[in-house]
Amino acid sequence: MIRTASVNDKAALLDIWSAAFGDSADYAEFAVSNCLSLGTVLYHPEGKSCLTLFPLSLHRKGKSPLNGAYMYGVATHPEQQKKGYSSLLLYHTSKLAKFLVLYPASDTLRSFYTKRGFDVPVSIPAPIEAGPTPVTDLSKPVANPLDSSELYAVYQENALKQKSVFLWSSSLFDYAYRECLFRGGHAQHGHLCYPSLSGTLCKPFVKTETNGSFLQGLARFHVRTPGLKQTPPLFYLPLD
Secondary structure, three states, X not given: OOEEOOHHHHHHHHHHHXXXXXXXXXXXXXXXXXXXXXXXXXXXXXXXXXXXXXXXXXXXXXXXXXXXXXXXXXXXXXXXXXXXXXHHHHHHHOOOOOEEEEOOOOHHHHHHHHOOXXXXXXXXXXXXXXXXXXXXXXXXXXXXXXXXHHHHHHHHHHHOOOOEEEEOOHHHHHHHXXXXXXXXXXXEOOEEXXXXXXXXXXXXXXXXXXXXXXXXXXXXXOOOOOOOOOXXXXXXXXXX
């Protein structure tokens, strides 16, 4: 039976997270703690399956904001996978939010979610490999970095200038920022930058002339929103 998880379920959620994603115990603790405190964790105890809904709003010029959720950390323990528990959780979420957004990590997952009604494209500015530029080297932290609230102000001001954009709250932006630092990364010049196998990978959180390449997220709407398929909204900093 699906229910909302509480801190009393933390040990079970940590077990699911580590087994499903292969993350270290420290990272699983960090992620699950933030899921419980900042989002709504849906949990199927018998299926050893869970997902988190983080609040997210859609802003469009001339229209009132629409509140929905970002779907994060969809996980089923390997011993219970391929038994339909993730699909049950997805069905349950349709009752809880006006829209759902997610970022599939693979083509296989993209196909899985598309078949389950996630048919609205979402434009995600692609990360860039950091390197020296005429202005700065994104691979290196700046001497006096902005704090999370200052970075959020930059992000919010830029995002709300766009025609159609999904916007994080300040607390969820702060989580993305802290997650970057937890992974040994840093923030500078409109990017969160992470160590990668090839050097440093930087995700933009402001729209600039260099945002020329896009990844595709997916959304599922449970209210009428004409035109979104033709003009996909922007979404910066999807959690992955």
